[in-house]
Each structure stands twice: as C-alpha cells, then as structure tokens.
Amino acid sequence: MTWSRALKEAARSGLTIERAKLTPLIAIRGTAGVGVVIGLCLWQGSPALAVSSAFGAFSSGIATFQRSMRPRPVLALAVAGALAVSTFLGYLAAAHVVAFVLLLTGWTFLAGLAWAIGPVSGLIGTQTVAIMLITVTLPTSVLGALQHAALIAFGGLVQATLIVLFPVRPWGIQRDTLADALAAEADYARRLRHDPVAPFDPAPLMDARLASAVTPRQAKRRPVQLHGPRGLAERVRPVLASLADPVVGASLEGPERDRARELLGAAATVLDAVAHAVRHGKPVRLPPEAMAALEVPATGPMLSGPARRAAYRLISLLADAVELTDEPVEATRPTTTAERGHLLRPSVPRLVPVALRALRREARWSSHIFRHALRVAAVAAAGYLLATTLHFGHGYWAPLASVMVMRPDFAQTYSRGVARFAGTLVGVTIAGALMALAHPGAYISAVLALVCVFLMYLLMRTGFSVTSACIAGYVVFLLGIVGAGWEQTVQERVVLTLVGGILAMLSYALFPAWETPRLRDRLADWLTANGRYALAVLDGHARPAERRPRQVREALLDARAARAAWEVSEARAEKEPVRHRGLSLHAARTASATLATMGRVTMILEAHLPDKDAEPSPGAAVFATALHPALDRAARAVRDGTPLDWSGPHAVWERWNAEGEHTGVAVRASELLLDALDDLAEALPPDP
Secondary structure: OOHHHHHHHHHHHHHOOOOOOOOHHHHHHHHHHHHHHHHHHHHHOOHHHHHHHHHHHHHHHHHHOOOOOOOHHHHHHHHHHHHHHHHHHHHHHOOOHHHHHHHHHHHHHHHHHHHHOOHHHHHHHHHHHHHHHHHHHOOOOHHHHHHHHHHHHHHHHHHHHHHHHOOOOOOHHHHHHHHHHHHHHHHHHHHHHHOOOOOOOOHHHHHHHHHOEEOHHHHHHOEHHHOOHHHHHHHHHHHHHHHHOOOOOOOOOOHHHHHHHHHHHHHHHHHHHHHHHHHHOOOOOOOHHHHHHOOOOOOOOOOOHHHHHHHHHHHHHHHHHHHHHOOOOOOEOOOOOOOOOOEEOOOHHHHHHHHHHHHHHHOOOOOHHHHHHHHHHHHHHHHHHHHHHOOOOOOOHHHHHHHHHOOOOHHHHHHHHHHHHHHHHHHHHHHHHHHHHHOOOHHHHHHHHHHHHHHHHHOOOOOHHHHHHHHHHHHHHHHHHOOOOHHHHHHHHHHHHHHHHHHHHHHHHHOOOOOHHHHHHHHHHHHHHHHHHHHHHHHHHHOHHHOOHHHHHHHHHHHHHHHHHHHHHHHHHHOOOOOOOOOOHHHHHHHHHHHHHHHHHHHHHHHOOOOOOOOOOHHHHHHHHHHHHHHHHHHHHHHHOOOOOOHHHHHHHHHHHHHHHOOOHHHHHHHHHHHHHHHHHHHOOOOO
C-alpha cells in the first residue's frame, strides 16, 4: 500500500461515525460523578480548584466505559489512584524544567509499555501522562500538590461509589458476551446449511470465556443463566461442523443432506432463543417448529454413521442448553469447596507478577510495544519543550494531543490524529460560538461542561471524532468557569491540537514499528499451535484409555490465541504503507484460510473422540508420530521462506488407509488435514 492510499484510508477510518448501542443511564451516572466534584469545589473552594479537580472524575468515568471484564468500581479506583500519583509527582517537578522533562520522559515511557498488559492499562497510562502535563500550569507547593492529588482521587472514589449505589444492569457485560457467543453459533449453523465448510470466527467464544472468569465471591452471586451455556456453546460448535461436513457427516446431496439442513436450522433457532433469554434475563421461548424438527422422526430421511451420532449429540446439547437457561433468573448457583466449575479471576495483587512478566517480554528492540514507548516518550518531551517556546497560555495542549492519539500501530495513530483535529475543530467552534453569544457565568459554564461530558459518555462508542468534539467543548466551557477568554482558548486549542497531531504522525513515519515483516513469524506460531491441537486430538484416537481432555482443551485455547494474534497482525499489515518484504498480503490471506481449515478439520476430529473403553487406533498413533517432526520443520520453513514438505505424513497416511481403516472418521479427517497442509504449501511460495 502506498503512503497516499494509507493516509487516505486512515483519514476515512478516523472520520467514520458508527452506529452503537447507547447507554443513557450509565452516561447519566458518570456525568453525575463529574458534577458532584465540580459542584463541591465551586461551593467550598474556587473555580480554579473545580477546573483542576474535575479531571479525576472525568477520567475515571472514561475508564469505566472501556471493554473490560473487571468490575467498574475497581477500574474507577485504579484510574483515580494512578492519576493522583501522577499529579503529585508532576507538581513536585513542575518548577524545574529539566527535572520535569526527565520525569515526563520516564513516566511516558512506562505508560507506553503499559499497552503490553492490555488496552485498558494502556489507556490508563495515557491519562496519567495527560494529567501530568496539565499540572505544569498549576501551583507547585507540596501542600497544594497533596490537595490536588487528593481531589483527583476523590473524583474516582465518587465514580466508584455511584457505580456501587446505582448499579445499571448487573452482570450486563457477562450476559452480552455469552449471548454474542450463542448468537455466533446460531449464525454458524445457518451458514452451514448452505456452505458445509463455512468458516467460524472464535472471537465471541474467547470473549465469553474471558467474561466467565469470576472471583469466588462473585461465583456465589452469579445468575444460573451465566453458568452453563458457555460450555455447551463450546461443545455445540464441533458437533455442528461434524454434522454438516460432507466427508465425515451427512452426504452432500440427498435425503441425509435435507435432514442435516433441517437440524441445523432448528439448532440456529434454539441457539438464538437461548441467546435472547441470556441477554435479557428471561425464560427461553421456543417455536413449536424448532422443537418438532429436533425430534427423532419415526419415518422419513434418517442419518447414518458419524452423521447420526452427531445429530443425537446435537439434540442432547440443545436440550441441555434450554434446560440450563430456563431456570429462574433470580436463582444463583451455590459454590462449595468441592466445586470448582467456575474460572477463577486473579485478584489485583496477583496480577502484579503477571503484568511484570508482560512488560519483561516486550523489553526488546523488535517489540512494537517497546518502540511505541520510546516514540511516545520522545514526542511528549519534544512537545513539552516546544510548548515552552510558544507564546500560548496552554502550550501543554500540543504534547497532550500527541500522547492521546498515539497508539502502538500505524493505522490507529493516524486515524486518531485526523479524528482528533476534526473533532476539536467542530467542538471548539460550537462551544466558542455559545460562549460568544451567551457570555455564560461560572455556574452556567459548569452546566454546559456537564452537558458535553454527558454527550461524550453517551456517544463514546460512535467514533473518536465525536468523542474529541465533546472533549473540546468540555474544555472550552471548563476554562470558562475561571473566566478564560474564549477567543484565546479556541485559537490555542485548534492550533496546538494540529501541532500535536503532526508530531504524533511524524514520529511514526520517522521511527516506525511495522507489522508486515512479522507476518511469517505470526503465521508460524499459528501453524505450531494448530499442530499441537491436531496431535493432541490424534493422541486421543490412538490411546482412548489414556485420553486427557485437559490437554486437548489447552491446545485448542492456544490455537485460538495464536489465530487471534495472527488476525491482529494481518489487519495492521493491510493498512501499512510498506512492501510485503517476503510475504504478500494475498499469500497471507490464502495461508490464513488454509490454517483456519486445518483448525476446522481438527475440531471435527475432536467431535468424534472415542470413549475410554474403545479400541485404540494404531494408524492414528503412527500418523501422529510422522506428523510431529513434519510440523516442526514446516514452522521453521515458514519463518525462513523455504518450501514446505509433507511427504512423510502423506506416505504414512497412504499405508494407514490401505490397512482397512478407511471407513473410520480419524483416517478420513486426517486426509482433510493433509489437504489443508498441502494448500498451505502452495500458498507460501519460497522466497527468491
């Protein structure tokens, strides 16, 4: 992709306004938290104190809208604590330019590394840098530093208290993620009716698993509807694929295929009904047609062989899903010491070593997180030094704009830069016009600022340009509380936002961290994870008595994580203005499709794992033994750009098929597995 096209795509993405589900009650609650802090400071303090202290409640409210499975009060308190520390340290060093620049550089570097822990941690780190930049314009006494830090923390405490006192839709995120996973399964079943090898995106199942992790205290209060359907959704997916597959399931044409389509349609209807019940906390309502389709017909088209087993399994799983979801929504599942059915979420202190390990993994020159941390630290320091030489009263807005738009990847940084400037231009124009026409006093300006806060919380997920417009208006009205001239505020805000955006964009152009050269490594990681999953399932067919379900489950989760990492890298690479450097985007997309097929075939093979008392399959054991070293060599070949060789597994499979096991599911699925690996070899031509 050329630079001109990349910039055009980034600008289009930044200015896009999306339709999103609005949450007015949550927006009102967050606005009330900001209003409490501003009102108390205007009543007991001064307008300047109200302006400086509103940042804590404002930023804590922003964090509670992020997509995180952590309880919202915890997020609000975490932001407030981090902002309080950042404020205090900024106050102490603000009087000395050299000391403040060193502090700002080091703190911004750590905030940039926080993206290694997760996006919410990265956002919190960015906000701490923003408040540190704002403190350079405020009094620098130690007593004043403690006072303002306490007010910042108080703002977060107010937000956390409001969340506890006025909960809006408890367990709402858990319900939505589980319902999304069930709805994705329903959509998958419908697509399988027309395309027996339709792809499936496991992201909803991954989100549902992440949301289902709870503390022991939360497990005692979790509704029954949130306990069992996720595990059933995990087990339904391979059964659906196995029933629809024309090789190991129903035949491609004829009465069996008609019966399979009928079952898939009924399964989609049932899964949609269960998803609706979970999302809204209501009993399941099933149409009679779906229930009739799931009954075993006395006459008419009947399934046979593996397809018949898959159909019986599907009917049983759907019945269990309806039964689990249809229990009273007020009921909770008691948790005893012997029961460990829930996924334990580590407490905040136990997350500290996990976070340190994540930071240590990214402490290398090739890491895009590490390079982002260096980039944002350099831009923050340069922007602050540049701001001190300008004759604007709020020069810190330039580095503030840079830090707020910078992200670890190219596309987000550039799209947010464009959105930030466009939104700021609209926001300051509207707010400046209101200030010029109405000349509001301190209290009216505070009310107008709260209106902007409410609109920002309400429209948070519609686009960054909309959010930036609301923030720009909020700043204009907030400074109007202390009597700042709106003409100067509007001019400074527009010019300095433009300067900050240019600094952010130049930093990425001069010191990039492209994802395109890493595509081969990501693809090799996905192939390795898929291979471990396939070997674990084949081992279950080879030695049923020694089968370890946990080993298969962990291999499946690793394969999903590797696929998610690949998809993130591929999406970033598609928007980068660089050449492919060894792996073109066309080859990447083709290879991605083949590895997704490999995962689907392995999933079908897992759906037909034999019972522990079944006869072992010697052919599966020999095939797995030959496949293991071939996968290791293939992963190295993908990284090095050399040809892939699957001749060894092919020869073993030919002998296995000739021995008379050709009617079994394992040998037929292994053939599909080899076909997918051959397609991968064709999709990845060797480097010149």
